[in-house]
Amino acid sequence: MSAQPVADPTTDATVATESTVSTVSTVDRTVGVTAPLGFRAAGVAAGIKASGAADLALVVNDGPSDTAAGVFTENKVKAAPVLWSQQVLRQRRLRAVVLNSGGANACTGPEGFQDAHATAEKVAEALGVGAIDVAVCSTGLIGERLPMAAVLSGVDGAVAALGGDAGAGLAAATAIMTTDTRPKQAALRHPSGWTVGGMGKGSGMMAPSLATMLVVLTTDAVVEPETADAALRAATRVTFDRLDIDGSMSTNDTVLLLASGASGVVAAPDELAAALTSVSADLAGQMRADAEGGTKEITITVTGAASDADALTVARWVARDSLVKTALFGSDPNWGRIAAAAGAAPAELDPDTLDVTINGVLLCRGGAKAAERAEADLSGREVDVHIELGIGGGSATVLTSDLSHGYVEENSAYSS
Amino acid sequence: MSAQPVADPTTDATVATESTVSTVSTVDRTVGVTAPLGFRAAGVAAGIKASGAADLALVVNDGPSDTAAGVFTENKVKAAPVLWSQQVLRQRRLRAVVLNSGGANACTGPEGFQDAHATAEKVAEALGVGAIDVAVCSTGLIGERLPMAAVLSGVDGAVAALGGDAGAGLAAATAIMTTDTRPKQAALRHPSGWTVGGMGKGSGMMAPSLATMLVVLTTDAVVEPETADAALRAATRVTFDRLDIDGSMSTNDTVLLLASGASGVVAAPDELAAALTSVSADLAGQMRADAEGGTKEITITVTGAASDADALTVARWVARDSLVKTALFGSDPNWGRIAAAAGAAPAELDPDTLDVTINGVLLCRGGAKAAERAEADLSGREVDVHIELGIGGGSATVLTSDLSHGYVEENSAYSS
Numbered sequence: 148m149s150a151q152p153v154a155d156p157t158t159d160a161t162v163a164t165e166s167t168v169s170t171v172s173t174v175d176r177t178v179g180v181t182a183p184l185g186f187r188a189a190g191v192a193a194g195i196k197a198s199g200a201a202d203l204a205l206v207v208n209d210g211p212s213d214t215a216a217g218v219f220t221e222n223k224v225k226a227a228p229v230l231w232s233q234q235v236l237r238q239r240r241l242r243a244v245v246l247n248s249g250g251a252n253a254c255t256g257p258e259g260f261q262d263a264h265a266t267a268e269k270v271a272e273a274l275g276v277g278a279i280d281v282a283v284c285s286t287g288l289i290g291e292r293l294p295m296a297a298v299l300s301g302v303d304g305a306v307a308a309l310g311g312d313a314g315a316g317l318a319a320a321t322a323i324m325t326t327d328t329r330p331k332q333a334a335l336r337h338p339s340g341w342t343v344g345g346m347g348k349g350s351g352m353m354a355p356s357l358a359t360m361l362v363v364l365t366t367d368a369v370v371e372p373e374t375a376d377a378a379l380r381a382a383t384r385v386t387f388d389r390l391d392i393d394g395s396m397s398t399n400d401t402v403l404l405l406a407s408g409a410s411g412v413v414a415a416p417d418e419l420a421a422a423l424t425s426v427s428a429d430l431a432g433q434m435r436a437d438a439e440g441g442t443k444e445i446t447i448t449v450t451g452a453a454s455d456a457d458a459l460t461v462a463r464w465v466a467r468d469s470l471v472k473t474a475l476f477g478s479d480p481n482w483g484r485i486a487a488a489a490g491a492a493p494a495e496l497d498p499d500t501l502d503v504t505i506n507g508v509l510l511c512r513g514g515a516k517a518a519e520r521a522e523a524d525l526s527g528r529e530v531d532v533h534i535e536l537g538i539g540g541g542s543a544t545v546l547t548s549d550l551s552h553g554y555v556e557e558n559s560a561y562s563s
Numbered sequence: 564m565s566a567q568p569v570a571d572p573t574t575d576a577t578v579a580t581e582s583t584v585s586t587v588s589t590v591d592r593t594v595g596v597t598a599p600l601g602f603r604a605a606g607v608a609a610g611i612k613a614s615g616a617a618d619l620a621l622v623v624n625d626g627p628s629d630t631a632a633g634v635f636t637e638n639k640v641k642a643a644p645v646l647w648s649q650q651v652l653r654q655r656r657l658r659a660v661v662l663n664s665g666g667a668n669a670c671t672g673p674e675g676f677q678d679a680h681a682t683a684e685k686v687a688e689a690l691g692v693g694a695i696d697v698a699v700c701s702t703g704l705i706g707e708r709l710p711m712a713a714v715l716s717g718v719d720g721a722v723a724a725l726g727g728d729a730g731a732g733l734a735a736a737t738a739i740m741t742t743d744t745r746p747k748q749a750a751l752r753h754p755s756g757w758t759v760g761g762m763g764k765g766s767g768m769m770a771p772s773l774a775t776m777l778v779v780l781t782t783d784a785v786v787e788p789e790t791a792d793a794a795l796r797a798a799t800r801v802t803f804d805r806l807d808i809d810g811s812m813s814t815n816d817t818v819l820l821l822a823s824g825a826s827g828v829v830a831a832p833d834e835l836a837a838a839l840t841s842v843s844a845d846l847a848g849q850m851r852a853d854a855e856g857g858t859k860e861i862t863i864t865v866t867g868a869a870s871d872a873d874a875l876t877v878a879r880w881v882a883r884d885s886l887v888k889t890a891l892f893g894s895d896p897n898w899g900r901i902a903a904a905a906g907a908a909p910a911e912l913d914p915d916t917l918d919v920t921i922n923g924v925l926l927c928r929g930g931a932k933a934a935e936r937a938e939a940d941l942s943g944r945e946v947d948v949h950i951e952l953g954i955g956g957g958s959a960t961v962l963t964s965d966l967s968h969g970y971v972e973e974n975s976a977y978s979s
Contacts, residue, residue: 224906224914256931289899290932396907477975483705490640491812498640515672516706552971559893
């Protein structure tokens with residue numbers, strides 16, 4: 148698994164065109180949810196956002212299968228569309244997902260739940276399926292009702308605009324953007340003959356669980372519901388769940404997987420999980436690169452922990468520490484703050500066996516200075532922090548960004 | 564207990580002069596560690612800071628008693644002076660505390676511990692006591708050795724400058740400042756005839772436990788070591804431990820209590836705890852007001868929780884949430900982010916009984932909007948957030964500040 152950008156489509160020979168993807172197992176960012184067979188998508192401007200930008204997306208699974216799985220926020224305050232989608236996903240089947248930006252429909256009471264239901268009902272009616280076959284995702288400001296007239300007429304527009312080509316997938320990926328500066332898509336064609344595609348949004352509030360991250364993954368593999376569920380959980384656990392920008396956890400986080408079976412090829416469970424992980428890791432990397440105000444792409448790797456869980460705890464503690472994040476924004480390899488953040492984590496740690504390496508330079512060995520800070524070069528955008536605890540064999544990696552003036556600016560001026 | 568500023572000394576008639584304190588139980592900020600009988604203090608420029616500012620302080624307990632207690636950081640990465648002071652405090656007696664700014668002496672290995680020991684030894688020699696009677700506190704950059712020649716000659720200067728008046732106490736409070744913009748002192752005279760005084764530093768890295776906060780409390784009450792320890796723990800638990808600026812936890816946090824017994828009056832345990840709490844709350848309030856880059860003084864109160872522990876967990880989660888803190892910096896009463904942060908806390912919470920009130924305006928009732936955000940006025944410096952969980956009788960209050968451009972600026976530019 149790698150969250151690094153692969154194959155810049157403008158320069159790489161394996162670039163895909165239209166609805167095809169490259170025939171090697173390389174993640175392709177020029178296509179998304181419509182890369183696998185059996186899917187159509189659309190993105191339209193429904194008038195939910197005051198700006199008039201695209202704000203409503205639809206992804207339809209034309210089958211023959213309608214297997215689906217989902218992973219949702221663990222926040223106890225869940226948005227109405229999350230409550231709705233969790234409910235309909237109990238049957239592990241979906242024919243469509245409708246997504247809107249411009250409003251989270253969270254903390255909106257029973258009326259908000261009615262709005263989510265009405266949106267699903269409207270989609271179902273247009274597609275000739277049941278409301279129980281339609282998941283709903285929303286993102287935007289918490290605490291305000293959605294402008295339902297705009298949402299419902301937007302559904303009509305989206306159904307009319309549905310298409311199976313790459314342009315339709317891109318339109319959907321664009322319509323779910325909030326503070327994102329770029330649409331986020333990825334796809335991977337497996338040598339066995341099936342494909343995984345996906346789109347996501349999230350450039351802030353991405354956190355311990357999956358905060359305001361909306362992701363729709365699609366595949367044309369033939370998959371049993373139990374396999375789909377297990378593969379999706381395995382993929383999110385090491386990708387979206389390891390992306391921790393500001394430690395906040397949204398009320399709306401949702402990652403959905405829809406499987407059409409249109410390739411006619413049964414995917415081996417471990418191969419499906421691996422492909423979902425590759426696409427998810429790529430989307431997570433795109434989200435980190437587009438983090439609100441971020442100027443650094445930071446990878447925190449902890450090794451030598453008493454357990455993988457301990458390693459993850461230490462990595463998260465360091466990733467969320469405001470003093471570490473501001474130091475890295477200032478390109479200061481301040482390993483002392485990293486050591487202090489690690490030592491504050493509720494995990495086993497011995498200061499005498501603690502090593503900290505930043506961008507390849509061992510700055511702290513055995514809990515004390517090993518080299519001058521100036522030897523680590525942080526002038527670039529990528530920062531690799533490696534913390535060796537010297538206790539056991541546990542390891543984990545977390546992706547984050549820095550805490551910049553831009554972060555403060557966006558989040559103090561923008562109500563989301 | 565109140566962390567609010569009391570009696571502006573420039574306008575209040577109860578203002579104290581020199582080494583006396585007002586005779587009512589009002590906290591007085593014009594005096595500090597030398598307010599109780601039996602204490603001398605000094606603050607000098609030892610040359611540890613490159614700026615040439617005062618950087619070494621000494622507080623001496625002339626007795627007759629030498630009872631002492633301490634509370635230290637819970638970070639597993641502890642600075643050398645913390646390890647030293649924890650060790651000498653096992654006997655629950657101290658004759659002096661030497662404190663320096665300009666360097667944390669943390670992550671400095673066995674050599675750093677030797678430096679702390681040598682500093683205590685130097686103080687002990689000058690005062691004619693044992694090194695085991697001397698605690699050491701340091702604050703500043705992690706990972707660098709202290710310039711010991713400067714520290715040791717600074718001790719000589721401090722011993723020569725020792726005085727029992729208010730000016731000497733102020734000099735000590737000034738010498739421990741790092742990014743603080745003001746020295747922080749407080750004192751309270753108990754009607755029974757004994758006094759508590761104190762000084763503190765900390766305007767950043769103040770956190771779950773007590774991060775880089777150095778506090779010395781003094782009293783001339785006659786106190787048994789066990790009583791001193793219990794009273795200090797009770798006071799810090801509801802004051803310094805409830806101040807959470809950025810969620811970070813320092814390697815150097817130390818709160819010490821020295822009791823001279825010079826008043827000849829035995830303090831009742833609960834009265835001593837109450838007085839220590841008042842002085843500590845006042846110092847904590849001063850620290851919040853001086854938080855790095857802070858433009859708001861935020862009080863988060865959680866009521867109706869299943870337990871006090873749950874209330875504290877929710878209050879801390881909200882206090883540390885970057886999205887909440889940036890919204891409040893922008894004077895945006897964004898209760899949705901507060902609800903989301905509360906819902907993410909590992910505590911019992913029912914979104915349907917969640918109320919959020921900001922500066923007296925009930926904005927969210929039963930987990931949904933109760934009033935327009937604009938009705939809450941956040942134009943002033945003080946922000947009161949009240950979260951009612953509607954579950955049980957648990958409550959807790961946490962003090963914090965906002966996340967501003969100033970915070971990012973100070974912490975990205977200043978290596979501490």
